[in-house]
Amino acid sequence: MSAERVHRTTHEVTVAAPAGVVYGLIADAAKWPLYFPPNVHVEQLESDGSREHLRMWATANGQIKSWTSRRTLDVAQRRIEFRQQVPASPLESMGGTWIVEPRGAAACRLVLLHDFTVAGDDAGSVAWVESATDTNSRAELGNIKKLAKGWERLDDLVMSFEDSVRVDGPADRVYDFLHRVQDWPTLVPHVSRLDVTEPEPGVQVMSMDTLTADGNAHTTESVRVCFPHARRIVYKQTATPLLMSAHTGEWSLVEDETGVTVTSQHSVVLREETITRVLGPEAGVAESRRYVREALGRNSTATLNLAKAYAESKVTTRAA
Incomplete structure (x- = not known):
């Protein structure tokens, strides 16, 4: 722990679960x-x-921050202690329980308890960390309270699935x-607009308009974390369509001696209260x-097939 002044915060909530x-x-x-909500990956x-x-990667006061942490889990006492090993600026130390x-x-x-220090105990940095900690802690506790309250239905509202294509071409393409x-x-027909920034290498923040099969447009915002050496890209939508309260995903590539298997994986938490508004009065969780x-599978498979065509066309061009 740093010799700087230690600041402490406490957040709590009663959960009906x-x-x-x-x-x-x-x-x-x-x-x-x-x-x-604040956690990206x-x-x-x-x-x-x-x-x-x-x-971990997470949002903090509108910025993307990344750090490494060690956690000790005590199932019997239902306590989890954590300590950041490489804190993100402006922190010098951060931990809690x-x-x-x-x-x-x-x-x-x-x-949820936090303790933290910042270099020189700078007042502006302390205020920044206190604001981020308060905002994120309230969001985390509030969402856990909501999810846990309906815990008996959570398995119905959480879903994961994937689609894959086989590519006869190089993984790097x-x-x-x-x-x-x-x-x-210009390459993906269902994407009508996309703005992207890279606040740091390997992190992309993007806003995208996509078209559904019925011609409706959806605007989503996402944070992507790219792992070029592992040929993986993970992402979280930070602004989701009405039917989803959370949506994460991953693009992954596995190369072998004959080509590449490219997989798009999605994980979703459905927003139950919007189902009838979007799908009609007779719709339920199964329909959602x-x-x-x-909808997600159609768009991601279309993108996978375009990536396949792109990679394979390069192979054909070189062979010619």
Whole structure:
């Protein structure tokens, strides 16, 4: 811990769900991008079941920040302690504890503690961190409260699926197509507009207009984290269509001696309260699942096929 002054914050919420359910939600860090609005992506670097090493990307006061953390999970006490190993500026240190306290069989109190220091205890930096911590903590606790309250239906509202295509071409050409999103409006027919910035290498912040099969336009905003050496691109939509409260995804490439398998994976939390508004008064969760699966799968498969054509055309051109 730094010799600078230690600042502490406390956030808490009462949740109408069993303590074990709430602990399970906060323990599963890989799903935080689905459950926590500020969280963009989590990479689990190491884990032995009770201790884990994570790298995280999240929004903080409108900026994208990344850091590595170590967590210690105590299932019996329903506590998770965390400490950032490489904090993001302006932090010098950051840590804290998640605590789940039972309040009977069907409710609990969720407490989130933070402690942090900044270089020189600069007042502006302290205020920036306090604002980001307060905003993110409230968003995280509020969404956990909402998800956990309907925990018996959560399995119906959370869905994951993937689509793949086989490419007879080099993996670097496929990755190039998927990475160069600034060119998609001229290459991908269902993308009518796309604006992108790169606040740091490997991180893309984008706003995109897409067209559905019925001709309607949807505007989404996303943050993408690119791993060129692993040939992966992960993303989270930070502004989603009405039927989804959360949407994350990944483009991944696996190369072998005969070509490349390119996969588009989606994970979604459905927004139940908007289903009838979007799909009509008779629609329910099953119809919403089917609609989202078809809509996302159709667009991502179209993009996969365009990446395939792009990569294979380069092979044909060189061969000619």
